Amino acid sequence: MQKYESAMRMALNAAEQFVGATAPNPAVGCIALDRNGKVLLGAAHQKAGTAHAEAKVLEMASKLGKLSQIETLVVTLEPCNHQGKTPPCTDAILKHKNIRRVVYGSKDPNPSVKGGGADRLRSSGLEVVEGVLEAECDFFLRAFKKWVTQKIPYVVLKGAFQTSGSMVPPPGQKTFTSQASLYFAHELRKKSDAIWVASGTVLADAPELTVRWMPDHPQKKRHLILSDRRKRIPSSWIERQKSLGFLPQFADTIQEGLEYLGKNGVLQVLVEAGPLFRKAWLESGLWDESVVIKQGKEGQDDSIEIEFAVDQKEEQPTMDQEVPKGPSTELDNE
Numbered sequence: 001m002q003k004y005e006s007a008m009r010m011a012l013n014a015a016e017q018f019v020g021a022t023a024p025n026p027a028v029g030c031i032a033l034d035r036n037g038k039v040l041l042g043a044a045h046q047k048a049g050t051a052h053a054e055a056k057v058l059e060m061a062s063k064l065g066k067l068s069q070i071e072t073l074v075v076t077l078e079p080c081n082h083q084g085k086t087p088p089c090t091d092a093i094l095k096h097k098n099i100r101r102v103v104y105g106s107k108d109p110n111p112s113v114k115g116g117g118a119d120r121l122r123s124s125g126l127e128v129v130e131g132v133l134e135a136e137c138d139f140f141l142r143a144f145k146k147w148v149t150q151k152i153p154y155v156v157l158k159g160a161f162q163t164s165g166s167m168v169p170p171p172g173q174k175t176f177t178s179q180a181s182l183y184f185a186h187e188l189r190k191k192s193d194a195i196w197v198a199s200g201t202v203l204a205d206a207p208e209l210t211v212r213w214m215p216d217h218p219q220k221k222r223h224l225i226l227s228d229r230r231k232r233i234p235s236s237w238i239e240r241q242k243s244l245g246f247l248p249q250f251a252d253t254i255q256e257g258l259e260y261l262g263k264n265g266v267l268q269v270l271v272e273a274g275p276l277f278r279k280a281w282l283e284s285g286l287w288d289e290s291v292v293i294k295q296g297k298e299g300q301d302d303s304i305e306i307e308f309a310v311d312q313k314e315e316q317p318t319m320d321q322e323v324p325k326g327p328s329t330e331l332d333n334e
């Protein structure tokens with residue numbers, strides 16, 4: 001088991017780059033090893049409707065003339081065994097007799113396909129090693145797992161607080177956090193398939209909810225839930241958001257918004273609430289992850305506190321384990 005951990009970390013790292021790009025599919029990474037356990041190449045699933053990570057690795061290996069050298073595939077998620085928008089990964093793997101082993105981290109959390117991929121590979125004579133870095137892989141898959149089992153998205157509730165404890169920026173400002181915190185907040189947007197705001201924030205700031213400070217996933221369109229029971233949000237602001245690639249939808253209740261997003265294949269929603277709407281979320285108990293950015297005192301850095309709702313706590317890996325940089329999925333573009 002342990003000998004596959006570093007390849008699994010590389011696979012997680014490859015997948016990480018596509019969080020927010022693959023809904024309703026999960027981000028998945030795969031690394032191919034040769035008979036000596038040496039890394040040959042790696043890839044990740046990039047977008048729904050395109051090749052899954054395993055198929056992508058095989059496709060790339062074929063182009064690079066390395067297909068016959070693959071003995072082991074290390075995948076963050078159990079390979080699928082069903083026909084979706086793309087053929088089953090098990091079929092793609094079984095076509096190549098030199099592939100003798102599949103190592104994976106998380107079991108497929110989809111209740112309707114559990115065990116399918118591993119059983120099929122095993123019954124076809126492959127060695128299957130399961131549960132390598134399982135806690136990390138399960139944690140990485142938390143949004144997909146929630147959506148696939150509950151049909152509502154994973155909710156990240158973000159809030160920034162000044163040293164005074166206020167969430168409201170000083171007059172004339174839209175923000176008060178550091179550059180590093182802004183970068184972090186935009187990364188959260190990038191990883192989300194939807195943003196949720198309420199009227200108070202729109203009326204005060206007319207925010208642009210796009211990903212800035214870093215390139216967004218190409219052609220990404222995000223759902224935008226608007227909580228605005230008195231319909232005070234100007235239509236001009238809504239039109240502007242549409243022109244920026246957002247798909248707006250009003251929701252009068254949290255439950256209504258969650259159900260809408262779930263039906264639309266949203267794995268993760270980022271709630272960017274002001275104090276009133278934040279309170280409603282906290283009282284609802286329907287959030288999964290609370291991200292609090294605390295402004296640092298004069299001359300000090302901001303701090304970020306992440307809290308998980310109770311049922312996520314058990315699945316948290318130790319946070320000091322950094323996923324090291326593996327082979328870049330730029331390989332995908334070769």
Ligand SMILES: NC(=O)c1ccc[n+]([C@@H]2O[C@H](COP(=O)([O-])OP(=O)(O)OC[C@H]3O[C@@H](n4cnc5c(N)ncnc54)[C@H](OP(=O)(O)O)[C@@H]3O)[C@@H](O)[C@H]2O)c1
Nearest residue numbers: 159160167198200201204227229230273274275276277280
């Ligand atoms: N620091 C931060 O992280 C942060 C983030 C966002 C905003 N802000 C700041 O917050 C300030 C605005 O504060 P705010 O509290 O008015 O903004 P808000 O919480 O974004 O919006 C409040 C509005 O949400 C609507 N709403 C819809 N459903 C609700 C529900 N279930 N419970 C409560 N409200 C609901 C209400 O209007 P209806 O009754 O018409 O529905 C309410 O007036 C601005 O200055 C902005 O800059 C700070």
